Amino acid sequence: MAAFAAIGLVVFLSYRLRAREIATAVKLGARGGMVVRLLAAETVTLMLISSGIAALGAGVVSRNARAWLGWLLTLGG
Amino acid sequence: MNALYLAFAYLRYHWGRSLVLVLVAALILFVPAATQVLLSTSERVLLSRGAATPLLLGSRGSQLDLTMSALYFSEERPDPVAMREVEDIWDGGLAVPIPVHTAFSSGGFRIVGTTLDYFDFRRLKLSEGRGLSLLGDAVIGADVAKAMGRGVGDALVSSPENLFDLDGVYPLEMPIVGVLAPTNSPDDQAVFVDIKTAWVIQGIGHGHEDAVTAAEVADGTAALSSAAVLQYQRITPDNIQSFHFHGNQDDFPASAVIVVPNDTRAATILKGRYLETGKPTQLIEPGAVVQSLVDRIFRIKTLLDVVTGIKLWRPSRPSVWWCS
Numbered sequence: 001m002a003a004f005a006a007i008g009l010v011v012f013l014s015y016r017l018r019a020r021e022i023a024t025a026v027k028l029g030a031r032g033g034m035v036v037r038l039l040a041a042e043t044v045t046l047m048l049i050s051s052g053i054a055a056l057g058a059g060v061v062s063r064n065a066r067a068w069l070g071w072l073l074t075l076g077g
Numbered sequence: 078m079n080a081l082y083l084a085f086a087y088l089r090y091h092w093g094r095s096l097v098l099v100l101v102a103a104l105i106l107f108v109p110a111a112t113q114v115l116l117s118t119s120e121r122v123l124l125s126r127g128a129a130t131p132l133l134l135g136s137r138g139s140q141l142d143l144t145m146s147a148l149y150f151s152e153e154r155p156d157p158v159a160m161r162e163v164e165d166i167w168d169g170g171l172a173v174p175i176p177v178h179t180a181f182s183s184g185g186f187r188i189v190g191t192t193l194d195y196f197d198f199r200r201l202k203l204s205e206g207r208g209l210s211l212l213g214d215a216v217i218g219a220d221v222a223k224a225m226g227r228g229v230g231d232a233l234v235s236s237p238e239n240l241f242d243l244d245g246v247y248p249l250e251m252p253i254v255g256v257l258a259p260t261n262s263p264d265d266q267a268v269f270v271d272i273k274t275a276w277v278i279q280g281i282g283h284g285h286e287d288a289v290t291a292a293e294v295a296d297g298t299a300a301l302s303s304a305a306v307l308q309y310q311r312i313t314p315d316n317i318q319s320f321h322f323h324g325n326q327d328d329f330p331a332s333a334v335i336v337v338p339n340d341t342r343a344a345t346i347l348k349g350r351y352l353e354t355g356k357p358t359q360l361i362e363p364g365a366v367v368q369s370l371v372d373r374i375f376r377i378k379t380l381l382d383v384v385t386g387i388k389l390w391r392p393s394r395p396s397v398w399w400c401s
Binding site: 003006007010011014034037038039040041042044045046047049050051053054055057058061062065066067068069 | 080081083084085087088094095098099100101102103104105106107108109110111114115118119122261
């Protein structure tokens, strides 16, 4: 839940920083719906790539979890 | 389709910015996922170790300390339980008792004094060497072998527990006779010895040497030997026969006793026998103790998740206002 909130925040802030670009696109004649579709497509593409990388990482962690857990516990000891 | 093409072209053109966004989002998704994987694995590992140990007999006191000491070889030192209790369980014929003595360590790894039943009970296999057969032999876990860079043919020395304890714990050199195959369990980080070896480290058992030999008397050098009794720091084929124990073995200590009942009925009968609060010992189910510990940890985790969610949400509002 917190992770999704953080991602939402990151995406939202990145679009806030690009507000001028979007305003230019609107001035050039892009309709509101088109801008929203473009931003949604961008977000989906970004999320797909990010999720892929995260899933890959989680897979590696899952495969080595027992060994790494032992190592972490050794550090704690 | 057209929007996707344009979006992808935009992301490719601004590849630096896109890369940062992808990495940040991937990291945000990865960290909780990895934490979840590690937490669920730790829960599974903790519970499986607890569930694989049906009953644990120990001295009355903290059940958690007893469990951590006997199952995970932690540094907790519960009060010792007398070997008499082991004999009582043997005599009862309802279960197999496996004593564990975890009071000492070597090079930061716990020395676990036990009987050969332990290896069968935990299904521990040797990757190198042989099992315990002589007093003083040590079989080390896979992590101990890797961390210390030692194997069969090398030796370990027990760490002195207290420099000021002059009459008790003498460091003992133990030859490594076997290395266990890795199990990803606390057994990987333990040095296994026979429980009698642990008693030798404790000072209950020791060896003697004839301080004056016939040859020395003949040579006239007998007077040079001042001590009639020597405490051995190494058990060798030459002196092993001289090792003996003082006192009644029933009074010798163990840290805990793993009790493997024959069936559910036997377990219930045994549990009933230790219900009296007046007894100096208690019989616990380690699985239940570990489960309550895990429940407590996960309750704290849920609380932390809620707090993190609130913390993430609250600072975001002013920044949104600031941007607009």
